[in-house]
């Protein structure tokens with residue numbers, strides 16, 4: 001396939017994966033923060049990452065510029081191979097959130113790169129097709145091709161991954177009244193490590209509890225039933241193991257619930273913690289309570305408050 005334009009910049013958002021009860025199969029997009037990637041077409045084939053920059057105040061980046069080791073690079077290499085491209089690309093990445101935070105940082109860069117590149121080709125692929133290439137990037141970051149960050153980063157809203165092989169994704173509109181508070185403790189947890197501490201098998205009783213909650217959460221989101229959403233936002237599969245990686249996790253979760261959160265759990269593989277609520281004021285009050293509990297656990301943190309994003313990633317400029 002040919003490129004018909006020369007340069008595009010796209011923004012893709014942070015995401016909350018798992019959403020408590022949907023380990024590896026559910027995620028939603030935030031309106032902000034997010035990453036921006038500029039992709040330029042080159043006549044020479046191959047992929048080159050020319051720069052990776054980050055916003056002021058973020059921890060120093062230690063991300064590889066070798067495209068085979070970088071999530072955005074890996075996703076773009078897979079895309080170019082998939083479409084039989086007769087060109088190459090150069091790209092520059094601007095990170096607006098830290099890596100290793102549990103906010104889908106690796107997926108946001110891969111999604112922004114794919115969306116920018118897709119704006120340049122003769123026959124752009126569908127968002128669902130982009131998700132498959134995005135998962136190639138996730139495999140580089142975490143060792144597994146999960147889509148619960150990259151699918152909502154590419155498709156917006158809330159995305160259920162009904163199945164893998166073949167990827168079967170279902171997008172649900174985000175209820176407009178839902179707000180998300182994310183507290184990012186200033187420590188890093190690698191997704192690879194957070195996955196290796198999980199058991200390979202779970203008891204039937206645990207599975208029944210988890211799939212009841214997942215079905216309840218999806219029904220609650222579709223019916224706009226906040227009580228059902230609140231009862232369903234529980235994780236008995238990953239949280240009991242991963243909580244130990246996050247200083248003061250249970251105190252922070254309790255503080256969020258007392259302050260009025262519908263639910264509170266680990267964002268992706270952590271260390272970020274998310275809480276859902278029904279207004280901006282509630283999201284701020286919950287954030288303060290969570291932050292105070294984190295400080296009592298002797299760690300600093302950064303708060304983000306955002307609605308769930310309903311739109312898809314933005315192409316910021318194209319020429």
Ligand code: HSE
Nearest residue numbers: 017024148191268269
């Ligand atoms: N579902 C993945 C995990 C998300 O929990 O390992 C990683 O952000």
